[in-house]
Amino acid sequence: MKYKIKVNIVGGAIFLILSTILWLLIPSQIPLNSDAVITSRSFPKLIVALMFISSLFIFVADLIKLVKKLPVQEVEVNLNEEGRAVVVCILLIAYAFLLDKIGFMFSSILYCYSMLTFFKCKNWKYYMIVTIICVAVTYIFKNILLVQLP
Incomplete structure (x- = not known):
């Protein structure tokens, strides 16, 4: 069985979901020890935010290409x-x-x-x-x- 997958749309959607889950998990996984501006949560939140913004950009850019009927990158996956x-x-x-x-x-x-x-x-x-x-x-x-x- 062979399937064609639109790489940037599927990858963007997966990483949007993953970054959202990570963003919601950060408070429960990293305890807050001080009231400072930069805490132990700052760097993980920055990385997750960058991941969200990047995947959103890729996802929306390929959706716009699909709406305009422009070619998007596809990969053929053989399940066997x-x-x-x-x-x-x-x-x-x-x-x-x-x-x-x-x-x-x-x-x-x-x-x-x-x-x-x-x-x-x-x-x-x-x-x-x-x-x-x-x-x-x-x-x-x-x-x-x-x-x-x-």
Whole structure:
């Protein structure tokens, strides 16, 4: 199945929604500690406002092009080919979920094994390398750098 997507309209709409959500989340995520003009919320609000204005500009500019019947940039998306990207995203979401449940080292090893399996890697050396690196990173962060991992 192939679909044509108007890139700037879809992207602009997505980032308008995302910037609005972020703007509404900033007060609950960043506590206000002082009454100063520049606070810990100032920079995040500035970035989100710039994101909103930029995406609004892109969105409205392409809507005007559509109304005037001018060509707009389109991309053809083949869902059969893009399905692999969806699987990778699902594996990443599963990794993020497992991070709290079984810890950094085991969830990282499981994620790397699933990615190697998904890309049909049959060389056992890659699985061994992934295991060694995950154990080494866990050891370095926990025992040498004294960083608490999930």
